[in-house]
Amino acid sequence: MTVRVGVIGGGQLARMMIAPAVEIGLDIRVLAEDEGMSAQLAATAVGDYRDLETVRAFARDVDVITFDHEHVPQDVLRALVADGIQVHPGPDALQYAQDKLVMRARLAELDVPQPEWAPVRDAGELQRFIDEHGGGAVVKTPRGGYDGKGVRVVRSGSDAADWFASAGGEALLAEELVSFRRELAQQIARRPSGEMVAYPVVETVQRDGVCAEVIAPAPGTTARVVELAEQIGRRVAEGIGVTGMLAVELFETDDDRILVNELAMRPHNSGHWSQDGAVTGQFEQHLRAVADLPLGRTDPRQPWTVMINILGGPAEGSLADRFAPAMQEYRDAKIHTYGKAPRPGRKVGHVNVSGDDLEDVVYTARAAAALFV
Amino acid sequence: MTVRVGVIGGGQLARMMIAPAVEIGLDIRVLAEDEGMSAQLAATAVGDYRDLETVRAFARDVDVITFDHEHVPQDVLRALVADGIQVHPGPDALQYAQDKLVMRARLAELDVPQPEWAPVRDAGELQRFIDEHGGGAVVKTPRGGYDGKGVRVVRSGSDAADWFASAGGEALLAEELVSFRRELAQQIARRPSGEMVAYPVVETVQRDGVCAEVIAPAPGTTARVVELAEQIGRRVAEGIGVTGMLAVELFETDDDRILVNELAMRPHNSGHWSQDGAVTGQFEQHLRAVADLPLGRTDPRQPWTVMINILGGPAEGSLADRFAPAMQEYRDAKIHTYGKAPRPGRKVGHVNVSGDDLEDVVYTARAAAALFV
Numbered sequence: 001m002t003v004r005v006g007v008i009g010g011g012q013l014a015r016m017m018i019a020p021a022v023e024i025g026l027d028i029r030v031l032a033e034d035e036g037m038s039a040q041l042a043a044t045a046v047g048d049y050r051d052l053e054t055v056r057a058f059a060r061d062v063d064v065i066t067f068d069h070e071h072v073p074q075d076v077l078r079a080l081v082a083d084g085i086q087v088h089p090g091p092d093a094l095q096y097a098q099d100k101l102v103m104r105a106r107l108a109e110l111d112v113p114q115p116e117w118a119p120v121r122d123a124g125e126l127q128r129f130i131d132e133h134g135g136g137a138v139v140k141t142p143r144g145g146y147d148g149k150g151v152r153v154v155r156s157g158s159d160a161a162d163w164f165a166s167a168g169g170e171a172l173l174a175e176e177l178v179s180f181r182r183e184l185a186q187q188i189a190r191r192p193s194g195e196m197v198a199y200p201v202v203e204t205v206q207r208d209g210v211c212a213e214v215i216a217p218a219p220g221t222t223a224r225v226v227e228l229a230e231q232i233g234r235r236v237a238e239g240i241g242v243t244g245m246l247a248v249e250l251f252e253t254d255d256d257r258i259l260v261n262e263l264a265m266r267p268h269n270s271g272h273w274s275q276d277g278a279v280t281g282q283f284e285q286h287l288r289a290v291a292d293l294p295l296g297r298t299d300p301r302q303p304w305t306v307m308i309n310i311l312g313g314p315a316e317g318s319l320a321d322r323f324a325p326a327m328q329e330y331r332d333a334k335i336h337t338y339g340k341a342p343r344p345g346r347k348v349g350h351v352n353v354s355g356d357d358l359e360d361v362v363y364t365a366r367a368a369a370a371l372f373v
Numbered sequence: 374m375t376v377r378v379g380v381i382g383g384g385q386l387a388r389m390m391i392a393p394a395v396e397i398g399l400d401i402r403v404l405a406e407d408e409g410m411s412a413q414l415a416a417t418a419v420g421d422y423r424d425l426e427t428v429r430a431f432a433r434d435v436d437v438i439t440f441d442h443e444h445v446p447q448d449v450l451r452a453l454v455a456d457g458i459q460v461h462p463g464p465d466a467l468q469y470a471q472d473k474l475v476m477r478a479r480l481a482e483l484d485v486p487q488p489e490w491a492p493v494r495d496a497g498e499l500q501r502f503i504d505e506h507g508g509g510a511v512v513k514t515p516r517g518g519y520d521g522k523g524v525r526v527v528r529s530g531s532d533a534a535d536w537f538a539s540a541g542g543e544a545l546l547a548e549e550l551v552s553f554r555r556e557l558a559q560q561i562a563r564r565p566s567g568e569m570v571a572y573p574v575v576e577t578v579q580r581d582g583v584c585a586e587v588i589a590p591a592p593g594t595t596a597r598v599v600e601l602a603e604q605i606g607r608r609v610a611e612g613i614g615v616t617g618m619l620a621v622e623l624f625e626t627d628d629d630r631i632l633v634n635e636l637a638m639r640p641h642n643s644g645h646w647s648q649d650g651a652v653t654g655q656f657e658q659h660l661r662a663v664a665d666l667p668l669g670r671t672d673p674r675q676p677w678t679v680m681i682n683i684l685g686g687p688a689e690g691s692l693a694d695r696f697a698p699a700m701q702e703y704r705d706a707k708i709h710t711y712g713k714a715p716r717p718g719r720k721v722g723h724v725n726v727s728g729d730d731l732e733d734v735v736y737t738a739r740a741a742a743a744l745f746v
Contacts, residue, residue, distance in 0.1 A: 002693045002712065019392035022414060023648075025693060025710035025722075041395060041415060275396075294701040301674060320375045320398060328667040337398035339375065349398075 002027050003291045006058055008049050009068025010037035012338035012347065013267050013283075016275070018042050020284035026291060030068075031058040038338045039068070052076050059085050066244060066290040067266055070097040071144075088192065088243035088290035089265045096240045097265045100173045101142045107260055110239040112232055114260045115178050115251070119171035122164055127157030129174040136177040139163065142170070151209060153177065178259060180251035184218050184225075185270035186233035188246045189285045189295050196237055197285070197295045199278065201229035204249070204270045210345065213366075214307040216273040216300065219358060228258050236263065245286040247271060269309065269347070274298075276334040276352040277305025302354040304361045308369035310349035313342025319349065319372060326351075326371040333368035348372075375400050376664045379431055381422050382441025383410035385711035385720065386640050386656075389648070391415050393657035399664060403441075404431040411711045412441070425449050432458050439617060439663040440639055443470040444517075461565065461616035461663035462638045469613045470638045473546045474515045480633055483612040485605055487633045488551045488624070492544035495537055500530030502547040509550040512536065515543070524582060526550065551632060553624035557591050557598075558643035559606035561619045562658040562668050569610055570658070570668045572651065574602035577622070577643045583718065586738075587680040589646040589673065592731060601631045609636065618659040620644060642682065642720070647671075649707040649725040650678025675727035677734045681742035683722035686715025692722065692745060699724075699744040706741035721745075 003026050007014040010032025018041055021028035031054070032043040044061075047054035049072050056079070059065050064086040077091035089097075096103040104117045116133060120126040130137050139160045141150035154160055163172055183206060187199035200217035217226075229250060237246045240263075247268030249261040271282035280288075280296025288295055313319045319337055326335055330353075337349035349372065353365035376399050380387040383405025391414055394401035404427070405416040417434075420427035422445050429452070432438050437459040450464035462470075469476040477490045489506060493499040503510045512533045514523035527533055536545055556579060560572040573590035590599075602623060610619045613636075620641030622634040644655035653661075653669025661668055686692045692710055699708055703726075710722035722745065726738035 001691050015395060018395045018414075022388060022392045023707075023709060025696060025708075025712060027712075028414075041391075041401070288700075293697050294704070296700070297704050318374050323398060324666050327661070327669070331667070331670050334396075335398075336396060339398060339400075 003064065003293075004029060004062040005287060005291060006031065006062030006065045007039070007042070007068055008055065008058070008065060008072055009033065010039040010043055011068045012038045012340070014039035014042070014068035015338060016267065016272075016283045016336070017287055020281060021287055024284060024287065024293075026287055028287075029058075029062055031055065038340055040339065050076065052079050055080065056083065059083070064088055064290050066286070067094075070094055070265060074098070090241070090243065093240050093242045094265060097263050099142045100140055100262075101171060103263060104173065104175075106240060107236070110235055112235055112239070112260055113257060116176040118174050120174045121169065121171050123157035123161055125157075126154065126160055126164075126172070126174055130154065130157065133176040138175045138177055140173040140175065141167070142173050149209070178251045178261075179254045180259075181254050182218075182252050183261070184221075184229060184250040184252055184258070185214070185268070186229040186248045186250060187268070187271045187274070187282060187298075188233040188237040188242070188248070189244070189282075189289045189298075190237045190242050190246065191289050191295060192243050192292050194238070195295060196234055197298050198230045198233055199271065199274060199282070199298045200300060201226055201250075202270055202273065208345070210309070210311065210347070211269040212309055212311070213362075214270050214273050215358070215362070216277055216305045216307070219304075225252065225258060232258060232260060236260070244290045245271065245282050269350075272336070272350050273305040273307040273352055275336070277301055277354050300354075303356050304358045305352055305354040306358075306361045306365040308351045308365045309347055310337075310351065310369050310372045312344045312346060312373055313348045314373060315342075318342075322372045326368050329371070330364055330368035332364055335368065376437065376666075377402060377435040378660060378664055379404065379435030379438045380412070380415070380441055381428065381431070381438060381445055382406065383412040383416055384441045385411045385713070387412035387415070387441035388711060389640065389645075389656045389709070390660055393654060394660055397657060397660065397666075399660055401660075402431075402435055404428065411713055413712065423449065425452050428453065429456065432456070437461055437663050439659070440467075443467055443638060447471070463614070463616065466613050466615045467638060470636055472515045473513055473635075474544060476636060477546065479613060480609070483608055485608055485612070485633055486630060489549040491547050493547045494542065494544045496530035496534055498530075499527065499533055499537075499545070499547055503527065503530065506549040511548045511550060513546040513548065514540070515546050522582075551624045551634075552627045553632075554627055555591075555625050556634070557594075557602060557623040557625055557631070558587070558641070559602040559621045559623060560641070560644045560647070560655060560671075561606040561610040561615070561621070562617070562655075562662045562671075563610045563615050563619065564662050564668060565616050565665050567611070568668060569607055570671050571603045571606055572644065572647060572655070572671045573673060574599055574623075575643055575646065581718070583682070583684065583720070584642040585682055585684070586735075587643050587646050588731070588735070589650055589678045589680070592677075598625065598631060605631060605633060609633070617663045618644065618655050642723075645709070645723050646678040646680040646725055648709070650674055650727050673727075676729050677731045678725055678727040679731075679734045679738040681724045681738045682720055683710075683724065683742050683745040685717045685719060685746055686721045687746060688715075691715075695745045699741050702744070703737055703741035705737055708741065
């Protein structure tokens with residue numbers, strides 16, 4: 001029978017699952033937060049994903065539940081599982097994307113290389129961590145952060161006083177300030193059976209804590225780093241039992257180490273290049289994995305693919321109005337828009353360009369994306 | 374603003390427009406004939422496309438109307454145009470896809486090479502045509518035929534007696550029996566502004582009057598034929614004012630002529646290869662053309678792409694159940710299913726395979742498709 005996939009959350013990641021779901025013959029349904037969201041076309045329900053009965057009613061008519069985001073509470077996830085519903089990724093895996101302290105502890109158990117870290121409960125503990133790690137640290141709220149939110153570079157224990165005040169005695173996560181050459185990301189897809197495939201490791205460029213550009217594969221990467229990134233990705237995916245897509249954000253340090261920065265258990269911005277640049281895009285791959293279908297090939301279709309985010313959108317007029325001129329001028333650009341209203345800094349779309357010459361590809365992708373802001 | 378594209382008809386062609394519509398940010402809506410059709414996901418209305426008020430109500434909330442099929446009556450189409458609605462392709466163009474006698478007459482005016490033909494009103498006229506054309510002919514009902522229906526090879530004027538009896542005095546179309554080496558198809562996209570792009574000419578293989586296989590580009594084709602096919606396609610598209618995709622089905626005759634067999638003014642089975650095998654697939658291209666957006670590149674992504682139709686489906690069990698084994702065994706195959714129930718001879722899906730070696734590609738595509746029947 002046709003597999004019915006229910007996606008919780010109606011954002012652009014759910015939206016970008018629609019096309020491959022139709023193509024490979026899955027019945028996709030979305031529980032959206034509101035009317036008129038990015039994934040509106042497939043929305044069969046609107047409601048609060050934190051409300052068990054809302055989610056339960058949605059889950060009743062699907063064969064497998066997956067996600068646009070990682071914010072569905074553990075008690076809701078575990079109730080679904082207790083109801084006998086397939087949930088991918090499951091709550092045991094998702095906890096590591098939901099709580100960065102739990103994630104760091106698990107990665108340590110798995111012996112995965114990562115920045116030095118510690119839970120800190122007050123300014124004094126944070127100051128000690130700073131003193132022991134070269135006079136600086138990154139402080140993160142363990143829960144709810146994304147796109148640079150909930151992340152702060154500090155030089156003194158008092159720099160996070162406001163966060164300690166509102167944390168209500170809960171620990172924050174302190175991490176060493178890693179001196180890195182660049183950031184990488186490794187995508188892995190894993191089926192419930194344990195079968196895995198890895199994408200080529202990519203380079204990501206962040207601006208103001210938000211992913212701005214991705215180059216696939218990561219240029220000038222040594223064979224050792226390529227292999228190490230894949231090994232880390234596989235170890236994490238298997239060790240925490242991810243089903244679906246896993247993105248492992250990595251630092252390539254100045255002293256040639258590869259350290260895990262963050263995890264995401266869903267299609268991720270660092271994998272958008274694969275929609276046009278790989279034989280199987282990450283959204284199709286995620287659906288295959290959560291529906292327990294054989295995974296697709298991950299090799300690049302062309303030597304280079306560059307992804308540029310469209311952030312914010314035009315100050316005047318609609319994003320859609322920029323579409324025709326951009327298509328006209330940059331015939332090689334694959335432009336994706338999310339059906340969202342422009343707002344400063346908001347991810348409203350992205351551009352993928354593939355080709356043989358990296359410099360050309362970067363130029364074209366940036367130029368096309370620039371027409372939207 | 375986001376362009377709202379309304380598609381009349383809920384079959385697989387409408388379904389396959391959904392994915393690119395989402396990707397390029399168009400708002401797609403479908404007027405389906407029934408509940409549960411192929412394009413169900415985007416269906417916003419269910420009703421009879423022959424009923425003006427039904428179509429008018431659907432058209433009220435869209436910016437442009439296009440089609441899954443060519444059967445919307447002229448009076449309905451012309452009423453929409455009179456209402457000020459954008460209709461692509463428009464009624465003036467669509468009449469040539471709706472009536473093969475009108476089409477033949479127009480192609481003659483355009484000086485496009487085609488088989489010899491004549492309208493015939495009774496067995497006597499047909500017999501004379503047969504006598505003048507080597508003892509045989511193809512008789513076609515001018516309206517309503519598709520996939521080999523409404524087409525008959527005859528040797529005698531009396532062979533079409535039943536059709537003359539039910540034609541109520543209307544003429545049938547008689548065409549010479551063309552002795553052809555193979556069949557080709559030329560896809561053209563044309564915008565309202567007149568801008569056109571051409572796909573590489575492909576070879577099509579019919580079985581029992583139904584498209585079975587397509588090889589893109591057509592192997593062993595001389596430069597003269599490639600050029601001629603494109604010239605014919607462009608002349609037809611321009612001459613009849615098509616907007617959207619045009620498929621021109623061609624005979625390559627034993628004596629090296631290229632003759633027009635049929636026209637289709639929509640994405641066509643002979644263009645399905647382009648979904649995976651061309652930079653811009655025909656469904657995206659059709660949407661770009663009807664929404665008057667710049668057209669995309671048509672060059673192949675790989676040297677060869679082969680499309681095999683899945684006809685009928687399994688005698689037992691569901692088509693979806695064959696999906697996982699086929700994906701598992703043929704990782705290079707892109708499998709498309711239409712969400713339709715299996716029925717002998719029915720088009721329920723297709724497989725695209727691309728690669729460098731034509732023999733391998735054909736083998737893989739056939740083998741993968743065979744797992745579905």
